[in-house]
Amino acid sequence: xxxxxxxxxxxxxxxxxxxxxxxxxxxxxxxxxxxxxxxxxxxxxxxxxxxxxxxxxxxxxxxxxxxxxxxxxxxxxxxxxxxxxxxxxxxxxxxxxxxxxxxxxxxxxxxxxxxxxxxxxxxxxxxxxxxxxxxxxxxxxxxxxxxxxxxxxxxxxxxxxxxxxxxxxxxxxxxxxxxxxxxxxxxxxxxxxxxxxxxxxxxxxxxxxxxxxxxxxxxxxxxxxxxxxxxxxxxxxxxxxxxxxxxxxxxxxxxxxxxxxxxxxxxxxxxxxxxxxxxxxxxxxxxxxxxxxxxxxxxxxxxxxxxxxxxxxxxxxxxxxxxxxxxxxxxxxxxxxxxxxxxxxxxxxxxxxxxxxxxxxxxxxxxxxxxxxxxxxxxxxxxxxxxxxxxxxxxxxxxxxxxxxxxxxx
Amino acid sequence: xxxxxxxxxxxxxxxxxxxxxxxxxxxxxxxxxxxxxxxxxxxxxxxxxxxxxxxxxxxxxxxxxxxxxxxxxxxxxxxxxxxxxxxxxxxxxxxxxxxxxxxxxxxxxxxxxxxxxxxxxxxxxxxxxxxxxxxxxxxxxxxxxxxxxxxxxxxxxxxxxxxxxxxxxxxxxxxxxxxxxxxxxxxxxxxxxxxxxxxxxxxxxxxxxxxxxxxxxxxxxxxxxxxxxxxxxxxxxxxxxxxxxxxxxxxxxxxxxxxxxxxxxxxxxxxxxxxxxxxxxxxxxxxxxxxxxxxxxxxxxxxxxxxxxxxxxxxxxxxxxxxxxxxxx
Numbered sequence: 001x002x003x004x005x006x007x008x009x010x011x012x013x014x015x016x017x018x019x020x021x022x023x024x025x026x027x028x029x030x031x032x033x034x035x036x037x038x039x040x041x042x043x044x045x046x047x048x049x050x051x052x053x054x055x056x057x058x059x060x061x062x063x064x065x066x067x068x069x070x071x072x073x074x075x076x077x078x079x080x081x082x083x084x085x086x087x088x089x090x091x092x093x094x095x096x097x098x099x100x101x102x103x104x105x106x107x108x109x110x111x112x113x114x115x116x117x118x119x120x121x122x123x124x125x126x127x128x129x130x131x132x133x134x135x136x137x138x139x140x141x142x143x144x145x146x147x148x149x150x151x152x153x154x155x156x157x158x159x160x161x162x163x164x165x166x167x168x169x170x171x172x173x174x175x176x177x178x179x180x181x182x183x184x185x186x187x188x189x190x191x192x193x194x195x196x197x198x199x200x201x202x203x204x205x206x207x208x209x210x211x212x213x214x215x216x217x218x219x220x221x222x223x224x225x226x227x228x229x230x231x232x233x234x235x236x237x238x239x240x241x242x243x244x245x246x247x248x249x250x251x252x253x254x255x256x257x258x259x260x261x262x263x264x265x266x267x268x269x270x271x272x273x274x275x276x277x278x279x280x281x282x283x284x285x286x287x288x289x290x291x292x293x294x295x296x297x298x299x300x301x302x303x304x305x306x307x308x309x310x311x312x313x314x315x316x317x318x319x320x321x322x323x324x325x326x327x328x329x330x331x332x333x334x335x336x337x338x339x340x341x342x343x344x345x346x347x348x349x350x351x352x353x354x355x356x357x358x359x360x361x362x363x364x365x366x367x368x369x370x371x372x373x374x375x376x377x378x379x380x381x382x383x384x385x386x387x388x389x390x391x392x393x394x395x396x397x398x399x400x401x402x403x404x405x406x407x408x409x410x
Numbered sequence: 411x412x413x414x415x416x417x418x419x420x421x422x423x424x425x426x427x428x429x430x431x432x433x434x435x436x437x438x439x440x441x442x443x444x445x446x447x448x449x450x451x452x453x454x455x456x457x458x459x460x461x462x463x464x465x466x467x468x469x470x471x472x473x474x475x476x477x478x479x480x481x482x483x484x485x486x487x488x489x490x491x492x493x494x495x496x497x498x499x500x501x502x503x504x505x506x507x508x509x510x511x512x513x514x515x516x517x518x519x520x521x522x523x524x525x526x527x528x529x530x531x532x533x534x535x536x537x538x539x540x541x542x543x544x545x546x547x548x549x550x551x552x553x554x555x556x557x558x559x560x561x562x563x564x565x566x567x568x569x570x571x572x573x574x575x576x577x578x579x580x581x582x583x584x585x586x587x588x589x590x591x592x593x594x595x596x597x598x599x600x601x602x603x604x605x606x607x608x609x610x611x612x613x614x615x616x617x618x619x620x621x622x623x624x625x626x627x628x629x630x631x632x633x634x635x636x637x638x639x640x641x642x643x644x645x646x647x648x649x650x651x652x653x654x655x656x657x658x659x660x661x662x663x664x665x666x667x668x669x670x671x672x673x674x675x676x677x678x679x680x681x682x683x684x685x686x687x688x689x690x691x692x693x694x695x696x697x698x699x700x701x702x703x704x705x706x707x708x709x710x711x712x713x714x715x716x717x718x719x720x721x722x723x724x725x726x727x728x729x730x731x732x733x734x735x736x737x738x739x
Contacts, residue, residue: 134668134699153700153738160668160699298666300616 003058004077009049010070011042011325012201018042019067020074025057031077033148033166038074043190043197044289044325045318052144052166054080131158138163141273141294142323194287205346209264210385213344216397219367220360220375223407240305243334246357246379248304248410249403250332251275251297257396259388260353260381261329269352269387278328278348279308281315289315290331290348291324301410335359342378352384353393355400415596423565423597424454424530424586427572428492430602432462435490438576441468441477442494451496452532452591478504478529482512482581485527490576495531497539498547498585504529505550512581513556524579528572534587534625534675535723541711544719546675548624549682551583552652559653560606561585561624565597567650570604582606585652587625587675609656611663615643618733619663621686622673623649626724630673633729644733652682660686661694668699671732673724678706703732 008018019041025031036048037057058076062068129146131139135158139146144166151158205211223245231239254261254275262272275297278290293299293307314320333345334357341361345354358378365374379400381393403410418426431438440455446469449456459467470477474495481493495501501508508529516524535544552559558578562568568586575582612627613634622630627648634644645663649655664670670690674683683704690702708722 132668132699133696137696159738 004053004055004079005073006037006051006075006077008040008062008068008070008072008074009322009326011040011044011047011322015042015070015197017067017069018047020062020064021046022064023057023060023075024048027057027060029057031055031057033144034168040322041190042325043193045190045194045315045320047320047322047325049322051077052142053077053148056080129158130155132160134160135163137273138167142167191283191286194283194289198288201348202346205349209347209349209352211347211382212385212390212393214381214383214390214393214397215342215344216379216381216394216401217363218377218379218401218404219365220377220404223404224360224375226407238302238305240301241308242360243336243357244301244305244308245404245407245410246334246355247277247279247293247296247308247332248299248301249400250330250355251277252410253396253399253403254330255297256399257388257392259392260383260396262352262387263329263350264352264384264387265350267386272329274329276327276329278331278351279311280331280333280345281312283316289320289325290328290333291315291320292328294323294327330355333357342380344380345382347382347384352387354382356380356382414599416599417594418565418597419591419595420565420568420586420593421452421454421591423568423601424572424591425456425458427569428455428458429461431490431492431573431576432458432466434573435576437488437490438492439466439468439484439489440492440494441470441481443470443472443477443496445469445494450494452586452588454586454591455494474500474503475507478507479511481527481529482507482515482525485512485525485581486515486523491527492572492576493527493529495529497543497588498531498533499542499545501529501531502547508551508557508581508583509554513554516580517556525581526576526579527581528575528584529581530572530584530586532588533585534589535707535712535719536589536625538714538716538719539588540714544712546625546677546707548585548652549674549676549680549685552655552682552685554653557581557583557653558606558651559583559585560651561587561649563587563590563624563627563648563650565593565595566601567604569597569601571606573603574606577603578606585624589625593628607651607654607656609650609659610648611645611659612648613644613646615645615667617643617667618669618671618737619645619647619660619667620671620673620729620733621647621649621660623652623682624675626673626675629724629726630729632726633673633733636726636730637733640734642733642737642739655686655689657689657693660690661697664690664694665697668697669736670698671703671705671729671736673705673729675707675724677709678704679709681706700736700738703736705729705732 021039021041023038024036031037031051033052033054034050037051038049039046040049056078058078060075062074131146138160144163146158149158149162149166152162153159227240258271261275263270274295276292276294277296278292280288280290282288291311330351331348331354333343333354335343337359339359342358343356345356347354360375360377362373363376364371365376379397381397383393428440444451445455446459446467478493481491484491512525512527533548534546560571562571575584612631620630620634630646634646637644645667647659647663672683672686674681676682683706687702705724705728710722712722713719
């Protein structure tokens with residue numbers, strides 16, 4: 001066991017402070033890694049924040065109703081599964097130093113700091129946990145400490161499935177249902193506050209980011225024919241929307257255009273660790289959020305559709321999770337069936353690009369030297385000229401268009 | 411392609427491809443040992459001598475170096491020769507012509523001369539032809555810059571790769587696995603040329619990627635079916651082109667499944683499987699959830715007795731076992 005501190009997490013570039021709505025766990029209570037520990041009110045609604053370490057909740061430093069800046073210690077944690085031995089003085093000192101500064105506001109890191117952070121600086125006698133490269137990558141992205149996981153692979157190696165299981169455990173839906181707490185008060189959205197947050201982020205974007213804009217008309221006929229044929233054989237709840245094809249096509253294409261997928265950190269480009277597509281979701285009654293579908297490039301269309309449905313439902317109920325708000329590496333905004341031909345988005349900082357899809361419509365189109373009626377969609381890209389140029393942006397849109405010609409491969 | 415199909419075999423598909431090429435282009439001719447009056451040692455060219463005559467279906471002396479060199483010379487002179495070599499084992503006698511001449515002349519002439527020759531050869535084991543007729547040395551050729559190397563496994567590719575290879579301005583080596591010649595199946599009645607670059611996904615799956623080509627492809631597909639019965643969804647990649655390798659298809663699949671097993675009838679040491687494994691390490695390391703596995707031939711001269719020959723080659727059970735090992739099952 002070793003002491004750690006749980007701090008007010010940062011849930012996006014525009015978040016400066018959060019209000020604690022309630023502690024979901026009580027002092028002395030055991031917390032499994034991935035459990036929701038608290039609910040924090042932000043301008044995007046009440047967010048459930050997770051902890052990625054087995055621990056016991058210690059003294060509470062912030063009471064419900066208090067508003068504190070990002071990085072403020074909120075509670076003490078006793079981390080389980082830490083090193084058995086007492087920490088050497090030097091290491092303890094190093095830890096204190098590590099724990100001291102508040103995390104930078106834009107870092108989507110884990111909600112708690114732990115003693116396992118300085119693994120690499122420990123004496124050589126402490127062996128590195130065995131883990132597959134894929135498991136390491138996912139654990140790193142989610143802030144899961146490998147040392148805390150029990151590996152199911154050869155010689156106890158941690159595999160991808162072990163990390164995924166730990167994360168699934170974090171999802172509130174399938175965990176064993178605790179007696180429901182009174183939630184009416186903490187749920188719901190403050191539209192005025194959300195509008196303020198959007199205003200701050202968009203004004204900053206327009207002030208600081210030199211946007212360039214590109215537009216590209218894409219023949220969607222084969223994609224929509226293919227999708228209709230697929231959907232015809234599916235029950236309504238398994239049917240896939242065109243918007244999901246857009247997300248997948250954009251996500252996969254971003255592989256070849258890393259300069260569009262990531263963050264601006266004080267003028268320097270920091271590539272995203274995976275393609276986490278922020279999906280712009282309009283909230284009924286006004287307002288907008290763009291929570292992430294993690295690793296959207298790796299998901300099949302059905303999984304992607306299910307994730308999107310779940311996100312939309314939760315975004316509208318005001319119950320998104322911390323990682324969903326903090327992790328998007330790019331945004332895709334799609335106007336759906338009843339809208340305008342195209343949209344020119346404003347980048348959500350610190351991201352560097354936003355991809356827009358207008359409303360598909362029937363248009364005259366030249367195919368094999370003849371004018372025919374085809375379904376056309378206007379795809380757009382707004383990107384940060386500090387980190388990419390229009391030439392690459394144009395290639396990106398052209399490739400998205402190419403991919404949409406072969407929907408089977410998505 | 412039309413919906414109408416015909417019943418055919420791999421052997422007939424190759425023959426049809428040769429016949430089609432001979433009809434399309436008067437510069438095309440076939441040459442090799444026993445390809446004419448005898449009809450080819452695997453009966454691929456049976457009937458073509460009667461149909462096209464000795465000028466275009468040419469029997470050669472037993473001298474691989476001589477007739478392969480003649481083919482290269484004819485290509486330099488503007489012809490489009492198809493050189494048939496009985497087996498990859500015998501092609502070693504022509505290695506000098508292929509590696510030192512065919513592969514280098516475009517480079518060494520500063521682009522003034524190119525060598526549009528196509529060299530077909532049988533490869534692989536399974537017919538009890540013993541160690542001097544049964545080896546799989548595709549990887550030797552696949553390591554040589556200046557030539558393209560393809561391995562058609564399906565009827566479509568057997569029918570379609572030859573013409574595309576003849577149209578290529580540079581030398582193309584085509585490997586036909588001896589166990590494929592008798593494979594029967596249905597082929598589109600109007601089947602024609604296919605691309606000779608790029609791999610093909612022969613089966614989709616999310617749990618593991620099985621990478622194979624040529625004679626091992628159908629064993630690999632059989633293994634994938636057996637794995638499916640155990641609830642494991644294997645993706646099967648048919649390399650088709652051994653040089654250049656289609657890294658993009660391989661890496662995209664590994665990024666999806668996080669696991670790969672390569673099935674290659676060559677010997678493990680320095681094999682194509684080794685090359686592919688190294689590329690996966692270089693390009694997809696952070697996607698891997700398990701070490702890359704390999705199923706190759708035993709490192710012995712391929713034995714003559716049936717039971718030993720079977721034991722020396724990659725078989726379905728070994729592929730299934732390797733896949734499960736990779737999945738830690």
